[in-house]
Amino acid sequence: MNAIAFLHGLSLASYLAAGGLVAGSLAAGRSTVLRGAVGLITLAVVAHGIGIALYVMDFGELPLVGLAASCSSLAFLIGASLLAAALLREIRPLALVLIPIIALLLATAITLGIAPSGASSPFRGVWFAAHVVLAFVGYACLAVAFAAGLLYLLQFRALKVKKFGRTFRFLPPLETLDKVRQRVLLTGLPALTFALALGWAWTVRFQNSLAAQNPQVIWGVVTWLVFVAALFSRRRGGERFAAAASVAGFIVVVLAYVALRVSMANGQVFL
Amino acid sequence: MPLTLIGLSHHTAPLEVRERFAAEVQAGRYSVAAVRELSGLREVVLLSTCNRTEQYLVTDHVLEHNALVALLPQPPGIDPAQLTSFTYVRYERAAVEHLFRVVSSLDSMMLGESQIQGQVRSAYLSALELQREHKVIGPILSRLFESALAVGGRVRAETHLGDGAASIPSAAVELAGKIFGPLRGRHAIVLGTGEMSELAVECLSAQGVRTSIVSRTAGRARELASRALNGAAVSVDELAALLPSADIIVTATAAPHAVITQSMIERILPKGPAQPLLIVDLALPRDVEPEVGQLRNVFLYNLDDLHQVIEGTLEKRRAELPFAEAIIRDGAGEYWNWYRALEVVPVIRELRERAEQMRAQETARALRALPHLREEDRAAVDALTRQLLAKLLHQPTIRLREAAATGRNAEIVEVARFLFELESPNGDETNA
Numbered sequence: 167m168n169a170i171a172f173l174h175g176l177s178l179a180s181y182l183a184a185g186g187l188v189a190g191s192l193a194a195g196r197s198t199v200l201r202g203a204v205g206l207i208t209l210a211v212v213a214h215g216i217g218i219a220l221y222v223m224d225f226g227e228l229p230l231v232g233l234a235a236s237c238s239s240l241a242f243l244i245g246a247s248l249l250a251a252a253l254l255r256e257i258r259p260l261a262l263v264l265i266p267i268i269a270l271l272l273a274t275a276i277t278l279g280i281a282p283s284g285a286s287s288p289f290r291g292v293w294f295a296a297h298v299v300l301a302f303v304g305y306a307c308l309a310v311a312f313a314a315g316l317l318y319l320l321q322f323r324a325l326k327v328k329k330f331g332r333t334f335r336f337l338p339p340l341e342t343l344d345k346v347r348q349r350v351l352l353t354g355l356p357a358l359t360f361a362l363a364l365g366w367a368w369t370v371r372f373q374n375s376l377a378a379q380n381p382q383v384i385w386g387v388v389t390w391l392v393f394v395a396a397l398f399s400r401r402r403g404g405e406r407f408a409a410a411a412s413v414a415g416f417i418v419v420v421l422a423y424v425a426l427r428v429s430m431a432n433g434q435v436f437l
Numbered sequence: 438m439p440l441t442l443i444g445l446s447h448h449t450a451p452l453e454v455r456e457r458f459a460a461e462v463q464a465g466r467y468s469v470a471a472v473r474e475l476s477g478l479r480e481v482v483l484l485s486t487c488n489r490t491e492q493y494l495v496t497d498h499v500l501e502h503n504a505l506v507a508l509l510p511q512p513p514g515i516d517p518a519q520l521t522s523f524t525y526v527r528y529e530r531a532a533v534e535h536l537f538r539v540v541s542s543l544d545s546m547m548l549g550e551s552q553i554q555g556q557v558r559s560a561y562l563s564a565l566e567l568q569r570e571h572k573v574i575g576p577i578l579s580r581l582f583e584s585a586l587a588v589g590g591r592v593r594a595e596t597h598l599g600d601g602a603a604s605i606p607s608a609a610v611e612l613a614g615k616i617f618g619p620l621r622g623r624h625a626i627v628l629g630t631g632e633m634s635e636l637a638v639e640c641l642s643a644q645g646v647r648t649s650i651v652s653r654t655a656g657r658a659r660e661l662a663s664r665a666l667n668g669a670a671v672s673v674d675e676l677a678a679l680l681p682s683a684d685i686i687v688t689a690t691a692a693p694h695a696v697i698t699q700s701m702i703e704r705i706l707p708k709g710p711a712q713p714l715l716i717v718d719l720a721l722p723r724d725v726e727p728e729v730g731q732l733r734n735v736f737l738y739n740l741d742d743l744h745q746v747i748e749g750t751l752e753k754r755r756a757e758l759p760f761a762e763a764i765i766r767d768g769a770g771e772y773w774n775w776y777r778a779l780e781v782v783p784v785i786r787e788l789r790e791r792a793e794q795m796r797a798q799e800t801a802r803a804l805r806a807l808p809h810l811r812e813e814d815r816a817a818v819d820a821l822t823r824q825l826l827a828k829l830l831h832q833p834t835i836r837l838r839e840a841a842a843t844g845r846n847a848e849i850v851e852v853a854r855f856l857f858e859l860e861s862p863n864g865d866e867t868n869a
Contacts, residue, residue, distance in 0.1 A: 194756075256618070321615070325612070325615060325616060325736050326736065328738070328742050328745065330745055330746050330749045331749065334615065334749075335601070335749070335753070337615075338618075339614060339615050339616060339617060339618035340615070340616050340617075340618075340713060341616065341617045341618045341713075342618045404711065404712075404733070404734055405712070405713070405734075406733075406734070
């Protein structure tokens with residue numbers, strides 16, 4: 167096992183251990199997540215970060231091309247968002263949703279082998295890096311919005327049906343979850359918009375075409391529409407509707423990815 | 438010097454008895470200093486709250502239950518003969534553990550309440566204040582109360598015994614917190630000016646909530662508003678205009694019918710509240726139509742729902758009991774070891790004095806036989822003998838303290854006196 171794979175494994179193990187502690191807090195009906203979980207999340211993010219740094223040193227590029235590398239980068243960004251959330255005591259329960267997502271991405275990356283895909287694409291360099299990193303920031307924000315939206319719906323239900331049990335005590339207040347959801351969407355939408363604009367500008371400038379049939383373009387546009395819908399649904403339907411829109415939107419984005427990948431022609435590069 | 442507790446509490450005495458004891462102490466008709474003056478008493482601390490009156494004592498000899506009852510306040514209207522049945526007595530370690538349980542609120546009427554820590558601290562501080570003139574407290578009770586307060590602090594910090602809401606108004610505030618997060622700056626409308634409304638205003642005010650108090654009796658509403666932080670008295674006619682700005686509505690009127698109906702909310706807020714709206718109905722019969730709770734973004738809770746929150750809290754607190762008990766056992770064990778070790782302190786002191794006297798005599802004799810030594814050499818010899826003595830006595834001192842802590846103090850003290858020819862407690866020289 168090389169150092170990059172080892173560090174990814176260490177990160178995955180730390181996330182799983184942190185997830186166990188968070189689940190333990192929920193099972194015990196405690197209103198706070200143990201500090202030990204925050205320590206483990208920190209260890210996971212640091213190990214993952216070092217793993218990515220070694221990847222850059224070994225291969226001379228960011229892990230942005232290929233499914234394994236992309237899963238690793240996306241998991242790192244979601245993990246960093248989770249760490250930022252974990253430092254604010256009140257929203258640590260977000261880990262309950264985000265850790266399984268991160269673990270799935272990391273497990274995929276480790277299983278496929280974390281190495282450059284070898285696929286050649288003319289779209290490389292700084293423009294490409296900025297495009298992909300901004301897009302990943304957008305997707306990471308969508309994952310956090312999904313987590314906050316899901317917890318909002320659970321807490322809303324607990325309050326509405328008057329079930330004042332462990333879930334009620336463990337989950338953060340509705341307004342806090344709504345603020346987190348709204349703020350990450352407001353951060354993610356400009357990031358994704360810039361990413362799409364960079365990709366579009368490069369394609370028009372160097373390939374003189376819009377590449378509207380490209381699965382990545384379709385996926386990017388679907389995600390952008392989901393962002394807009396999730397953000398503006400709050401104005402029309404209130405907090406609960408917006409939370410539901412964030413959850414549904416994330417599921418739509420994941421399903422769209424799977425559908426596009428399945429229908430993709432041979433030889434096409436899509437993450 | 439037995440450590441003794443005599444007391445009565447909600448476990449053993451009815452309210453009418455407890456309140457008479459509390460009143461007797463509050464009125465200043467009972468003097469701890471006077472009790473301390475009685476022969477055979479070395480230290481006294483009185484703990485008096487609405488739920489308990491307890492006296493912690495260090496006495497020369499073990500006192501029986503009846504003799505201890507005579508040391509308590511004697512409120513008029515209670516037959517002294519009856520007092521024995523209302524009171525309990527604890528000796529030695531049981532007394533220590535009792536105080537540690539009391540300060541940690543394990544013995545309180547409401548498990549996990551926080552007031553008792555302050556009440557125990559006040560009792561201790563009062564004793565310290567009396568100490569200047571009357572010497573009511575000494576090292577045993579000082580250390581006992583300091584240890585108890587430290588254990589109480591640990592229980593609060595290391596367990597979740599104090600978490601959650603355990604009263605109706607605080608349950609309402611907990612629900613509000615789960616909806617809105619921090620409540621500072623939120624707006625609450627309180628309908629009614631009765632006792633429940635008053636408690637709700639106090640609780641909300643403490644969280645920084647702006648309160649508008651609505652009542653048909655303007656004077657009482659103004660009085661309540663003046664006591665609240667950011668409070669305002671509002672007439673019933675202004676209620677409709679006020680509702681759209683409310684985050685929280687608390688109702689506790691004596692009206693025989695619903696004062697907030699579904700149609701009223703729908704008329705005032707045709708699209709429903711844009712933000713969540715919490716309505717807490719503390720009235721019986723209820724002030725709010727149950728259908729209001731089905732409106733979008735409206736969370737309606739009545740007294741039964743709040744009791745459910747409290748029961749959940751208490752259940753959670755009860756689950757913390759084993760952790761709290763473990764901390765109490767630790768603290769009580771630590772104190773007990775220190776307390777038992779006190780009995781060997783005179784022996785240790787005597788042993789060290791005796792050894793130092795011998796060392797000084799023998800060193801002086803040796804130095805007289807060595808007149809050629811320079812001053813610094815003489816000092817070195819003196820230091821050497823001191824170090825030797827310190828090293829020799831170090832282990833016996835530790836062993837004596839350890840033996841005392843494990844309850845073998847009487848036996849080990851006897852052996853130490855015999856081996857080192859120390860004075861016996863009654864002043865006789867032990868024969869070798």
